[in-house]
Amino acid sequence: MNTRPIVAASPEALQIVTFDAAMEARIAELLPRYPTRRAAILPVLWLCQERFGWISPGVVAAVAARLGEAPAFVEGVVSFYTMYQTAPPARYVLQVCTTLSCAWCGGRELVAHLKERLGISFGEITPDGTFQLVGVQCLGACGQAPVIQINDDYYENLDIAKLDAILDELAGRS
Amino acid sequence: MPKLTIDGHEVEVAAGTNLIEAARAAGVAIPYFCYHPYLTVVGQCRICMVEIAGQPRLALGCATPAADGMVVKVESSERAREAREAVMEFLLANHPLDCPVCDQAGECLLQDHSMREQNSAFSTHMTETRRTFPGYERRLIGPHVVQNQNRCIHCSRCIRFTREISGTAALTYKSRGNSTFIDTFDGTAFDDPMSACAADVCPVGALTVREFRFRKRSWKLLSTPSVCPGCSIGCNIFIDHHERVVYRFTPRENPAINATWLCDHGRFLAESLNEQAYLEPQHRTGGQTVRVGWGEALAGIAAELRDAAALRVVASANLSNEELFLARELFGRHLKGEIAVPVAPGEPRKMRNGKGDWLQATDPHPNSAGARRLGINVVDGEGLSRFLYGGAGLTLILDPGAHPFLASPEALQLLRVGTTVVWARREHAAAHAATWLLPTPSLAGNEGTFTSSAGAVQRFVQAFTAPGTVHRTATGAMSPSCPTIASPWGPPGEARPLWLTLTALAHELGVPALDFASPADVFAVMARNDKAFAGLAWETLGGLQQHESFRERQHVG
Ligand code: SF4
Ligand code: SF4
Ligand code: FES
């Protein structure tokens, strides 16, 4: 298990955003792959989320300026998609599949257990900032149901014991 | 030029015309919400569906160009009617239906369409409650625009306006699906020099104009075609008024100048038209100011004019061509006085015409071009001060708002030296230095023409007269206007347009050639004798003949 924690920049740090040379290099590498700069909004936002942990209005403004789009438009794009975080996330975002296959194979029990153990419901973050609980639709891994995605990694064929072990480890590490 | 048949009416239109405009030309109304003649076509609302003979699927009236031989059915198509009904069901599923307390009522496309199809069996399959946007029901999103998101039908007209016309791209959709709402970047103020146009284009009451909201029901308003007095671009407007109170300016379509737009600066001058600081003619003698009748005032001023050793006239680029012409002829040619029109620099303004080009102005007057074309001496502030220093005698100030210098202590001192006649409406220091003070009405109480910076001679129509207005009879004598039922509203008093007092003075002074009965008569003479107006006819000036059709369109836009 080597799920890396998200390191979210503070709102203060993301008030005014400038891209450093490393970011610029990655953006420059992305742009030629798209027919227009507007078409690159999604991947550039994604880069930013990787780098800063979330998309603040300051990040939106920087992306808009970099791509020659209106900030309002870019913010509209961000708000359309559910996978862009618009507030600082926890270190570990638990995206629990709530769709049929997982629900039948113990997903419902996992959700109940998570809510109880962490003391939060969907959309919330534990007070220590370690875990964030998000209910999602089918993660496309029904064969290994039930499934939870933690940050970028899939955890499959879970039961309560396995889940507890994972959470213990992640919590202990942090 | 494709020729087609729409609901049995044959019509020939220019290539590229869409079915909505072709139907309009044929006298058939295809309903629409998201289509706007000056915005890109997005085909979003789906209310404009029509049946085209030989095509299995219904077509969008906004996105289908007219083609030769097309047979289009709108009202006569059962399938199109059913489709429209289905769209209305969707749109109304979440609409608050609060027309009685909605300020858009009377000029709302959704309401109009509901009324038009009121006989159809509107029904709903919805059992859920309406989705709402708590906190977004009366949100001031900018200095002039109030949002009620519950009423939004997601037509994107407002967004397209800011992206395609004003260019600020300030508005956007946020979220998605059922929860989609209109917002600015990070909720910042909707700060756009043409922001109120976003409320104009909003087909429903989701965006309304703060200044106008709840001040008057739209169906009570009379719309008089006029020209914006805000700058030399000369956008075409309607003055919307009721009982002699001006409530708002709305854009009047002119593809060459303002398409269907107005800048906020010009639009919100409307309120200032209700100011009337001076109500009756006044005469200051021996340190006392007394009210006098028009007859006495005109006789007195005529006497001053006859006796004046030197006459200087400060005209104004806010005056109509007819008034400038009368001033030039009467004071310049007949009385051998000197005339100057001061022009002050103003804030930069810009306007986008129907072709998408920007028109620019830094001249805050609506008629400097007219003054120049009439050959009147146009001066700047310095020139004006030199003009006023030109020696004592009789000075006429036809409009104290002509230049800020006229309010300076220096100018006031100069005005106090000789005899000064001032025509004024709004409170002004120069009025206190006047020997004679004559009240003039606002733009709404006057009629005439302005020449725009691009050279268009445009007519503005009189919206109403002041209750005590005196008018000229055919013989030149003055009589009080027909007795009307006294109304408690509107500016009281006896203000009369400058052109009227100038013709009356011409009468007093025995210059019958200038004793005109109306600005139309003045214009006819100008059109005969002045190159700048050659070939123009009062009746057809400024596209005024289009109103009837435009009224409907303005209502829509
Ligand atoms: S606010 Fe008005 S103009 Fe804008 S999308 Fe909604 S209904 Fe259309
Ligand atoms: S651009 Fe000038 S003429 Fe047009 S609305 Fe604005 S102030 Fe009036
Ligand atoms: S239902 Fe959970 S991954 Fe498909």
Ligand code: FES
């Ligand atoms: S007017 Fe054609 S889809 Fe809206």
